[in-house]
Amino acid sequence: MSGSLFALLRSRIPSQGKALIETPSGERITYGDMLARTGRLANALVRLGVTPGDRVAVQVEKSPENLMLFLAVMRAGAVYLPLNTAYTTHEVEYFVSDAEPKLVVCDPGRRDGLAPIAELRGAALHTLDADGRGSLAELAAAAPEAFEDVGRAEDDLACILYTSGTTGRSKGAMLTHRNLGSNADTLVGYWRFSDADVLLHALPIYHTHGLFTAAMTVMLAGGSMLWLQKFDADQVIALLPRVTTLMGVPTHYVRLVQHPGLTREATAHMRLFTSGSAPLLAETHEQFRAKTGHAILERYGMTETGMNTSNPFDGERIAGTVGFPLPGITVRVANPGSGEVLPAGEVGVLEVKGPNVFAGYWRMPEKTKDEFRPDGFFITGDVGMIDARGYVHIVGRAKDLIISGGFNVYPKEVESEIDLLPGVVESAVIGCPHPDFGEGVTAVVVKEPGASLTERDVIAALEDRLAKFKLPKRVLFVDELPRNTMGKLQKNVLRDQNKALYG
Numbered sequence: 375m376s377g378s379l380f381a382l383l384r385s386r387i388p389s390q391g392k393a394l395i396e397t398p399s400g401e402r403i404t405y406g407d408m409l410a411r412t413g414r415l416a417n418a419l420v421r422l423g424v425t426p427g428d429r430v431a432v433q434v435e436k437s438p439e440n441l442m443l444f445l446a447v448m449r450a451g452a453v454y455l456p457l458n459t460a461y462t463t464h465e466v467e468y469f470v471s472d473a474e475p476k477l478v479v480c481d482p483g484r485r486d487g488l489a490p491i492a493e494l495r496g497a498a499l500h501t502l503d504a505d506g507r508g509s510l511a512e513l514a515a516a517a518p519e520a521f522e523d524v525g526r527a528e529d530d531l532a533c534i535l536y537t538s539g540t541t542g543r544s545k546g547a548m549l550t551h552r553n554l555g556s557n558a559d560t561l562v563g564y565w566r567f568s569d570a571d572v573l574l575h576a577l578p579i580y581h582t583h584g585l586f587t588a589a590m591t592v593m594l595a596g597g598s599m600l601w602l603q604k605f606d607a608d609q610v611i612a613l614l615p616r617v618t619t620l621m622g623v624p625t626h627y628v629r630l631v632q633h634p635g636l637t638r639e640a641t642a643h644m645r646l647f648t649s650g651s652a653p654l655l656a657e658t659h660e661q662f663r664a665k666t667g668h669a670i671l672e673r674y675g676m677t678e679t680g681m682n683t684s685n686p687f688d689g690e691r692i693a694g695t696v697g698f699p700l701p702g703i704t705v706r707v708a709n710p711g712s713g714e715v716l717p718a719g720e721v722g723v724l725e726v727k728g729p730n731v732f733a734g735y736w737r738m739p740e741k742t743k744d745e746f747r748p749d750g751f752f753i754t755g756d757v758g759m760i761d762a763r764g765y766v767h768i769v770g771r772a773k774d775l776i777i778s779g780g781f782n783v784y785p786k787e788v789e790s791e792i793d794l795l796p797g798v799v800e801s802a803v804i805g806c807p808h809p810d811f812g813e814g815v816t817a818v819v820v821k822e823p824g825a826s827l828t829e830r831d832v833i834a835a836l837e838d839r840l841a842k843f844k845l846p847k848r849v850l851f852v853d854e855l856p857r858n859t860m861g862k863l864q865k866n867v868l869r870d871q872n873k874a875l876y877g
């Protein structure tokens with residue numbers, strides 16, 4: 375039997391007439407329609423010369439047809455390579471030269487810019503727009519529905535996802551059919567997804583969260599999705615009565631708690647709210663619970679591994695933690711340098727092993743070797759600890775660690791203290807080049823409107839709470855912190871803006 379992701383999905387189809395996707399504008403795609411549409415697209419791919427193992431690079435707006443294209447690539451046994459729609463032509467050029475796709479699919483507006491790049495690399499170029507129209511859709515419309523799925527082994531490559539890479543070139547994480555299938559299936563069980571579920575899907579699908587954690591999990595449960603092009607708090611509130619579950623990033627929840635429509639009544643029928651991709655502030659978790667009675671379930675994952683840990687479905691969901699390792703996945707904390715495994719309560723780098731862990735970085739064997747321990751654990755680069763009850767806590771990224779005057783400063787510790795101060799909305803602590811200390815601890819703070827807090831006040835308030843070497847040398851106030859579409863704080867942007875702060 376084929377070990378392919380699509381074979382697994384096919385085995386879970388509840389009935390041909392069941393809705394897979396519905397859109398607010400009334401479009402309805404059943405599981406039967408999905409088979410027909412992906413069959414036509416898979417035939418079109420084959421006609422374009424795509425053979426098993428070939429890469430198909432896709433930079434298009436989110437649409438149901440975009441999801442169909444992903445599934446068609448799986449049926450054809452090829453490798454799906456989604457690209458963030460925010461990437462410039464120059465950036466796409468790097469991905470195309472690195473991954474050497476057989477086919478590039480782009481928005482019609484980008485065609486002219488990408489044509490010379492595709493031509494240079496010998497890739498075919500086709501278009502698909504936000505409404506699912508374009509030259510690829512035309513080819514598919516003319517192709518037959520019937521398609522015999524290409525068999526794949528579980529360890530064959532299914533997708534390459536480039537990491538967001540805030541330093542250096544971004545790397546292509548190679549994900550196998552087993553990685554994707556096992557992880558989504560684990561989530562079906564852990565989060566109790568069934569064919570009765572309707573997920574409000576408001577995440578982009580070029581990223582692991584929207585494509586695998588959300589869409590794949592729903593599909594393996596035989597459930598349905600209410601499909602939004604992007605997150606809009608008014609629209610989400612209005613559509614809540616039609617769904618049972620929502621997966622969001624922390625910024626989505628920040629916007630929802632500010633919305634007057636978020637009430638106990640509006641969410642009474644909801645089964646589950648999950649959050650991930652960036653840390654959810656404990657304050658947001660509490661506000662959400664106070665307004666709705668729901669405890670947001672926070673979980674932790676990454677492009678290279680899919681989901682690693684999750685707060686429990688039934689047990690206590692603890693704000694500020696990412697819960698327990700998922701079934702079949704081992705998470706440990708190690709000394710970043712020596713690799714020595716550390717006991718409960720000690721802070722170190724989080725390492726992961728399991729069927730979810732990727733097969734390495736595309737054409738980077740050395741880089742891949744550096745990021746695995748000899749016993750097969752992947753070194754995530756996230757700094758964290760596991761408490762006595764087994765809950766995993768994330769303290770920050772290893773590369774965000776500040777070394778000031780030879781002392782290690784974990785930004786999260788300083789941020790947590792600053793966030794407690796009256797008048798503070800949130801903060802980010804970074805290291806900026808400093809002539810005496812190597813790096814100077816620097817706090818960037820967002821104040822509540824009208825708060826009279828000054829730099830002096832913040833430092834004075836921290837003086838008896840933190841060791842002197844951890845105290846910010848400067849406190850800067852900003853209107854908001856820079857975040858990307860997944861809600862991830864971009865500390866590299868802050869470091870860049872303030873690199874000359876200490877002369």
Ligand code: AMP
Binds near residue numbers: 538582650672676768
């Ligand atoms: P990506 O590969 O874009 O999904 O980014 C993965 C990174 O996002 C992880 O390595 C973490 O640093 C961060 N991340 C994901 N989920 C959480 C979470 N619940 N809390 C804190 N950080 C998270």
